[in-house]
Amino acid sequence: MDNKWFTISVYSENHVGLLNRISGIFLKRHINIESLNVSKSEIDGVSKFTIVVFTTENWTQKIVAQIEKQIEVIKAFYHTDEETIFQESALFKIASNLLFDERQIQNIIKESNSQIVTVSREFFVLAKTGRRGEIDEMYQDLKPFGIMQFVRSGRIAVTKAEMQITALLKEFQTN
Template sequence: MESEIKQFTVSIYTENNIGLLNRISAIFQRRHINIESINSSVSEIEGVSKWTIVVQLSEERMKKIQGQIEKQVEVIKAYYHTEDQIIYQESCLFKIKSELLFDEPEVQNIIKDSNARIVIVNKEFFVIEKSGKKEEIELLYRELSVFGIMQFTRSGRVSVTKDEMKISTMLKAFQH
């Protein structure tokens, strides 16, 4: 019997090489696992990229996938974490007609109450930025969609672990 399906945040430390994204996404694709979000950025170690991938599956399958990811030559180390082991945020942008900012006091209240911030205002539109948990962003989306959203985009998850990550120490020793 397969164990319970959970949401995992996968942290993958890699060299920055062409084609690696295709090979890693293929690992999930072959197993019919949907990637909820993916983010790639520099890490705390020079020359090393960090990918953050969010997936939902059993821990047994997650362990197998972690092993498959680590078999990729450019992958230095892969970890997976449950929600309670990390601190994470997502970010989004909303583009909305400017007249709503001035004519609808409720829109101003929604922005204020959600701790979003206005990035730019011009005659045609204004842009709001919000960082937070997925649920906070979805709530703001629902509240603003009543008034009309011209454009919307949301980033993948970014995260850090609550506990110390041994990868930094390991890589610093490796670099010398």
């Protein structure tokens, strides 16, 4: 089997130590977590982990099965990139003089559909939301001018198909 990008969605109760145990599942299998985001979900009191891995479907299935064995985990799913809608966000801190002195910087901002978040005498900050490749491309475009700081978020994703987690939770609540 070939390696592919998979997005693993984990719905869980919000408990201390769960993230450590979940990351340990990947560590034991020598699978790198490429991206990780934890947030509230659409269900009150339930957290959602969005984990991105580059591995085989077989390994992804095994990981999801192990994650679901954690007591606090309600349900875990995995999806391919084709089955999800996803984005990342990034912030770029650049020296302010470049904004005015380098026409190329203005072109990069316009062509990348990024936004200027703040401007000060010393620096300005650009925000870019998009796919990983778009952010990587903007990074490469800005790198020759000098990036003072760079940070990117983990992937956030929703599935194209309806997720059955809400119905599943309602079923548990009525029993």
